[in-house]
Amino acid sequence: MKRISYDEYLDKVTGCFLGKALSGTIGAPFEGVKMPMAITFKEKMIDSMLPNDDLDLQVLWLDVLKEKGYDFTSYDLLDRFCNYCTYSPGEYAIMRKNYEYGIYPPYSGSFNNDFYRGGMGCPIRSEIWACVAVGNTALATEFASRDGVLDHEGESVYAEEFLAALEANAFFEDDIRGLITKSLDVVPKNSKFYSLVCDTVDLVDKYHDIKAVFACVLDKYGHRDCTNMLQNLSIIISALLIYDKDIIKASMAALNCGFDTDCTCATLGSIIGIILGAERIYKELGIKDLTYVLSVKSDRRSDRISDLALDVATIGVKFAKTVNKETEIYNCKCDDITFVKDNGVRMDIEYLNEPSISPVKPCEVKIVLSNLELSDGVLSIDYPEYFVGDNNIEIKPVGGKVTVALNVRMKDADVYYKKNIVKVNVIENDKVVFSSSFGICAADVFRVDGPYWRTEPAITPEELDDGRHYSRLFVDDDNCKKQDKIREFHLNCAVDSTTDYVDVDRLFDKFSPGYNGKSVSKYFYRDKDTFHISDFSSFNGPAVYYLSQIVLSDEDREAYLLIGRSGPVSVYFNGNKIAAYHDCTSSTKENIHLKVNLKKGENRLVLRLTKANSDTEFSVIFGKNKPACGAHITELGYKKI
Numbered sequence: 001m002k003r004i005s006y007d008e009y010l011d012k013v014t015g016c017f018l019g020k021a022l023s024g025t026i027g028a029p030f031e032g033v034k035m036p037m038a039i040t041f042k043e044k045m046i047d048s049m050l051p052n053d054d055l056d057l058q059v060l061w062l063d064v065l066k067e068k069g070y071d072f073t074s075y076d077l078l079d080r081f082c083n084y085c086t087y088s089p090g091e092y093a094i095m096r097k098n099y100e101y102g103i104y105p106p107y108s109g110s111f112n113n114d115f116y117r118g119g120m121g122c123p124i125r126s127e128i129w130a131c132v133a134v135g136n137t138a139l140a141t142e143f144a145s146r147d148g149v150l151d152h153e154g155e156s157v158y159a160e161e162f163l164a165a166l167e168a169n170a171f172f173e174d175d176i177r178g179l180i181t182k183s184l185d186v187v188p189k190n191s192k193f194y195s196l197v198c199d200t201v202d203l204v205d206k207y208h209d210i211k212a213v214f215a216c217v218l219d220k221y222g223h224r225d226c227t228n229m230l231q232n233l234s235i236i237i238s239a240l241l242i243y244d245k246d247i248i249k250a251s252m253a254a255l256n257c258g259f260d261t262d263c264t265c266a267t268l269g270s271i272i273g274i275i276l277g278a279e280r281i282y283k284e285l286g287i288k289d290l291t292y293v294l295s296v297k298s299d300r301r302s303d304r305i306s307d308l309a310l311d312v313a314t315i316g317v318k319f320a321k322t323v324n325k326e327t328e329i330y331n332c333k334c335d336d337i338t339f340v341k342d343n344g345v346r347m348d349i350e351y352l353n354e355p356s357i358s359p360v361k362p363c364e365v366k367i368v369l370s371n372l373e374l375s376d377g378v379l380s381i382d383y384p385e386y387f388v389g390d391n392n393i394e395i396k397p398v399g400g401k402v403t404v405a406l407n408v409r410m411k412d413a414d415v416y417y418k419k420n421i422v423k424v425n426v427i428e429n430d431k432v433v434f435s436s437s438f439g440i441c442a443a444d445v446f447r448v449d450g451p452y453w454r455t456e457p458a459i460t461p462e463e464l465d466d467g468r469h470y471s472r473l474f475v476d477d478d479n480c481k482k483q484d485k486i487r488e489f490h491l492n493c494a495v496d497s498t499t500d501y502v503d504v505d506r507l508f509d510k511f512s513p514g515y516n517g518k519s520v521s522k523y524f525y526r527d528k529d530t531f532h533i534s535d536f537s538s539f540n541g542p543a544v545y546y547l548s549q550i551v552l553s554d555e556d557r558e559a560y561l562l563i564g565r566s567g568p569v570s571v572y573f574n575g576n577k578i579a580a581y582h583d584c585t586s587s588t589k590e591n592i593h594l595k596v597n598l599k600k601g602e603n604r605l606v607l608r609l610t611k612a613n614s615d616t617e618f619s620v621i622f623g624k625n626k627p628a629c630g631a632h633i634t635e636l637g638y639k640k641i
Contacts, residue, residue: 002135002172002327008277009316009329012171013131014309015273015281017055020127021292021305022281023251023269024052027261032226036211037256041248046285051293053087054124054266059298059308060084061128061147065315069339070323074105074146081150084297090227091116095151102421102439103355106149111355111441112529113153115564115589120227120263122148123159127270130167132316135327137165139319141186156229158193161186163267170274176240177201192230196221200234201241210238214257224586227260235264240271247272247281278309310334346370347424347436357387357410357420358443358525365406365438367424372397374428379404382423386413387440395426408440415552416442443525444549447511448536450519451543451611452501453493495542497568497582497610504572504606507548530564530589533611547607553598561596563607564589572606574599584612 028050030037060080064072081092082099091109094116098108110117122144129143144164148157166183173179180201187194199220203213217234235257243250247269254264273281282288291303301307314334320327352364367379379393379402389408396402408422420442426434488494501518513522524536524547533545563569564587571579573596585591624631 001325004134004171004327004329006313006317006329006332006334009134009171010309010313011277011279012274013313013316014278014306015276016127016131016167016270017273017292017309017312018278018281018290018305019247019269019271019273019276020055020266021049021052021290022046022273022285023247024054024262024266025050026251026269027255027263027265028052030255030258030261031263033258033261034226035258037258039252039256041252046287049290049292051295052262052266053092053121053295054263055292056085056294056296057081057125058128059294059300060296061125062308062312062315063298065128065132066311066337067340068342069315070319071339071342072146074149077147078105078108078150085295086297087295091119091121091151098355101355101419101441102437103441104349104438105146106153107351107355109149109151109157110153113151114528114530115225115587116151116227117153118155118223118229119152119225120156120229120232120260122150122152122156123163123229123233124263124267126160126163126267127167128312129164130170130274131312132319133164133168133324134171134316134320134329135168136324137168137183137186139324139326140164140168155191155193158187158191159229159233162193162197163271167271167274170271174245174275176244180237180241192221193233196230196234197237200237204238204241208242210235210242210253210257213238225588226258227263232260232264235259236268236271239264239268245272245275247276248285278306343371345372345426345434347434347438349438352405354527355439356441356443356527357408358527359410359412360525361443361527362410363408363440365408365422365440367404367406367438369395369397369402369404369426369434371400372402372426372434373400374426374433377426377428377433380425380427381406382425383408384417384420384422386411386416387420387422410442416445417552418442418444441527443527446524446526446536447507447521447548448524448545449502449507449516449521449548450545451537451539451541452499452519452545453495453541453543454499455489455494493541493543495544495610495612497570497580497608499544501544502546504546505575507546507606508550508604530587533609541611542613543611545609545611547609549605551598551603551605553600553603556600557598559596559598561592561594561605562590563592563594565591567612568610570608572604572608574604 026045061077064076064080068076078099082096088096091113094113095108098111103111125147126144129140133139133143141161141164144160145157148160162183165186166179169179169182184194184197200213200217203216207213214235217231221230223231235254239250239254243253250268250272251265254268255261289304289306292305314337317329317332317334318337320329348368350366352366357363374397377395379395381389381391383389387408387410389406393404418441420440421437422440423437425432511521566587567584568582570577571594579592579594622633622636624633
């Protein structure tokens with residue numbers, strides 16, 4: 001068993017959150033700068049602490065721990081966030097939306113979260129789990145896992161578990177390399193994060209230059225999002241290995257790599273803070289107990305780091321006496337605490353595909369009820385009006401547990417709402433003994449018209465009648481340009497982002513799916529935020545499509561229309577063209593933010609989407625001297641440069 005005195009333990013917990021606040025403040029003003037910097041340290045950079053979600057959410061988690069203790073659930077954390085935190089960037093917005101839909105962990109972190117699920121949002125919350133599970137990597141990683149799945153999935157959760165394990169061990173070890181190696185034991189060896197850590201360590205040994213290491217990491221693991229986890233964890237690991245336990249030098253080195261600077265600096269600062277302890281940092285930097293700035297709602301007794309650390313340590317001492325069998329904290333000087341026990345019925349939901357549904361795709365759900373003390377009963381399900389599923393199911397718990405599978409279907413209807421809450425009641429002797437609920441996100445529906453394209457150059461029916469359209473493709477006497485024009489005409493489709501193929505207002509006329517006189521009209525049920533043109537059309541080539549939708553609002557309200565795009569798009573809202581983008585880019589889920597006024601009742605949205613390429617593909621071919629023959633040269637050799 002590991003042993004640590006209470007005084008040393010409290011000093012290291014204080015150092016953890018002191019380093020978190022101090023280094024996070026160094027990095028915060030430069031968040032999102034994706035370029036190397038050469039900022040030098042100035043004492044004014046730590047004169048006053050800045051707010052940081054890295055610390056905010058851990059204060060909320062502390063409030064949950066003080067109430068629930070070890071038995072806290074992922075739902076408890078999510079519920080606390082959604083009711084006590086007012087901001088929601090990136091993945092936080094996704095988990096909040098899922099919570100409001102009744103979609104809870106782990107699905108709150110995976111559903112509709114394709115862009116952000118690999119972000120830094122959960123690795124930055126690892127410290128509290130290490131501090132309350134001091135020295136116990138299994139317990140620290142279990143806590144971190146309950147946390148990570150709120151708003152992430154997979155690799156980012158591995159990163160939070162890794163950091164929690166490393167920080168839990170840092171109370172007893174000060175060798176950075178050894179801590180990194182040991183903490184990799186909690187990471188799946190086939191994961192990308194495992195490879196990242198190994199590659200980063202090897203690159204540090206090769207270059208011993210953080211910017212050289214980071215350049216190599218960006219080439220292999222880089223992501224356009226400044227908050228993506230992989231690239232930022234490599235900065236943290238590199239700074240720790242190269243600058244060891246010098247909190248200022250390590251923080252400045254991480255800062256000057258750019259990207260998610262508040263998070264990289266704050267996390268490495270907390271690790272160094274655990275190793276050094278608060279008193280040593282105070283002495284080395286000539287500072288006293290710091291205060292922090294909180295941006296969430298919490299009834300903290302003060303804004304002092306020392307008081308925050310004391311409350312965290314009190315939880316850690318309690319756990320060391322109960323669930324943490326790996327560590328003894330001796331000479332304790334804090335009060336004992338008790339937690340609220342909830343031994344009632346618990347309902348867990350497992351979605352066997354995804355927590356979404358449409359008229360063409362059912363939702364399969366498994367309900368697991370635990371601690372259910374009854375001999376026989378009935379499971380009564382109250383579905384939304386356009387849902388159909390099993391109901392009044394006879395149940396007989398075994399060992400207080402019962403599992404029921406539901407196949408929920410959605411009827412074709414004129415109106416759909418995204419939010420749909422399914423109510424669950426357990427009935428015994430005609431009396432409701434347990435009630436709960438869960439959500440299923442219904443698809444919204446678009447009318448799709450297309451594909452459309454134009455011939456290049458434009459050809460009229462009269463020109464076709466004279467039989468000379470082929471000659472009009474010849475633009476000059478250069479043989480290759482003639483060939484280019486002819487082959488492009490035959491092998492490709494021409495599109496632009498401006499041609500009006502349809503009367504936008506007529507897209508809201510009643511229609512029957514099928515041929516519309518120009519192309520095909522049909523319904524597209526969108527069951528997730530992100531979609532691809534291939535989801536509703538298999539046409540292979542550049543083309544234009546119109547997606548039309550009637551959006552219902554229960555009141556007049558201002559709103560923002562967030563649009564992700566990789567190609568050109570024009571946006572029409574309530575009869576007005578409000579935006580047009582003609583270039584290709586990389587989709588981020590929120591490339592465009594458009595302020596709109598939703599009116600009570602019906603609102604009309606049209607997206608004109610241009611599919612510029614059938615695929616992102618390149619090729620290089622050497623052909624023989626007559627372009628028209630189509631023969632390739634096969635007798636070539638190549639020399640390495």
